[in-house]
Amino acid sequence: MPFQDFRQFLDVLRQHGELIDINRPVALNDVGKAMKQAYIRNGPAIMFNNNGTDYPLVAGLYSTREKALLAFEADEDTIFDKVLHGLDNPIAPIFAANGAPCQEEIIEGEAIDIRNFPVPQYSPKDGGPYITAGIVVSHDPETGVPDVGHYRFLILGKDTFSFSAQPFHRFGKNLAKCKKLGIVPKAALIIGVDPIIAYTCQVQVPDTTDDWALAGGLRGAPVELTQCKTCDVKVPATSEVVIEFEVDLNTTVLEGPLGEYTGYYTRPSQKPVARITAITHRKQPIFQGLLTGKPVTETISSSKFRSKRRSCVRSSASFRPSSRSRCARPPACRSTW
Numbered sequence: 566m567p568f569q570d571f572r573q574f575l576d577v578l579r580q581h582g583e584l585i586d587i588n589r590p591v592a593l594n595d596v597g598k599a600m601k602q603a604y605i606r607n608g609p610a611i612m613f614n615n616n617g618t619d620y621p622l623v624a625g626l627y628s629t630r631e632k633a634l635l636a637f638e639a640d641e642d643t644i645f646d647k648v649l650h651g652l653d654n655p656i657a658p659i660f661a662a663n664g665a666p667c668q669e670e671i672i673e674g675e676a677i678d679i680r681n682f683p684v685p686q687y688s689p690k691d692g693g694p695y696i697t698a699g700i701v702v703s704h705d706p707e708t709g710v711p712d713v714g715h716y717r718f719l720i721l722g723k724d725t726f727s728f729s730a731q732p733f734h735r736f737g738k739n740l741a742k743c744k745k746l747g748i749v750p751k752a753a754l755i756i757g758v759d760p761i762i763a764y765t766c767q768v769q770v771p772d773t774t775d776d777w778a779l780a781g782g783l784r785g786a787p788v789e790l791t792q793c794k795t796c797d798v799k800v801p802a803t804s805e806v807v808i809e810f811e812v813d814l815n816t817t818v819l820e821g822p823l824g825e826y827t828g829y830y831t832r833p834s835q836k837p838v839a840r841i842t843a844i845t846h847r848k849q850p851i852f853q854g855l856l857t858g859k860p861v862t863e864t865i866s867s868s869k870f871r872s873k874r875r876s877c878v879r880s881s882a883s884f885r886p887s888s889r890s891r892c893a894r895p896p897a898c899r900s901t902w
């Protein structure tokens with residue numbers, strides 16, 4: 566029985582001693598340091614309950630192979646067959662009627678303020694607070710095929726952020742197509758989902774693949790989707806937080822630097838501005854963080870997932886981040902967490 570939502574996975578991590586709560590105050594900008602210490606020790610995920618915002622922040626969910634096996638409800642003997650069977654047997658998503666949990670609270674218009682959510686600055690020289698554990702849901706504007714992928718977002722203001730989508734990743738390709746067709750790109754950033762959806766993001770598949778069907782296969786049950794409020798995108802009904810946005814391809818800002826998984830900062834560069842059109846969330850949502858920086862961090866732990874049994878995943882690119890972004894390497898830029 567796959568996890569129905571993020572919270573069920575957190576419960577299982579807690580039961581296995583793989584998630585601890587910190588109730589004393591921890592400033593958002595100290596979260597990166599705490600996570601680094603947890604990663605070094607192969608330690609548990611951490612829930613920062615007292616982070617200066619109204620919402621808890623949990624980070625480190627994908628940091629070890631043990632947690633990945635819990636996510637897949639598998640062990641070393643069963644993971645090989647489970648992943649291959651899932652990849653071979655996609656299951657189409659289903660659609661939820663009205664009243665999806667992710668829309669228990671709806672924030673629109675002037676009330677939108679992304680800064681109310683716990684978004685840390687992870688490394689000292691980052692360009693600002695970054696949403697690092699968000700998953701973008703976008704559509705190919707020509708074929709309508711949905712894609713899900715991890716993309717980082719730099720908070721600029723109450724309802725604006727910027728991001729970096731490599732042109733060879735599907736969200737980047739969808740943006741390029743929109744630009745050619747003269748369409749304003751609309752998408753959603755989802756935070757706090759069934760972990761199999763997060764692992765599905767890393768599977769490299771043809772652009773014609775419906776990622777929801779892929780996630781369904783790996784879960785062994787369909788993903789239940791619901792319609793966004795301000796864009797024609799469907800998102801998992803039980804997501805903790807959904808940030809709906811549109812991209813202004815004509816306005817750019819300096820995005821970066823960001824301490825990356827290589828251990829170096831990527832240089833700031835001009836990137837599009839995205840405007841948040843709605844934020845919807847569950848009651849008492851749990852926000853998710855993810856430290857990216859000097860290895861070992863979560864960004865590379867999905868490659869750890871396949872390290873013990875290299876043959877367990879059909880494609881060598883599966884279950885690992887594939888970004889080929891170039892990184893700046895001046896000595897002054899080495900101090901990521």
Ligand SMILES: Cc1cc2nc3c(=O)[nH]c(=O)nc-3n(C[C@H](O)[C@H](O)[C@H](O)COP(=O)(O)O)c2cc1C
Pocket residue numbers: 697698712713714715716717718729730731732733734735736737766767768769855863864886887888
């Ligand atoms: C935590 C995390 C953050 C990532 N951030 C970015 C990003 O900001 N930009 C990007 O182009 N790729 C990023 N990647 C890599 C892509 O998410 C990954 O290659 C994915 O397979 C792309 O999927 P897609 O081509 O289906 O959209 C990230 C990966 C991880 C694990």
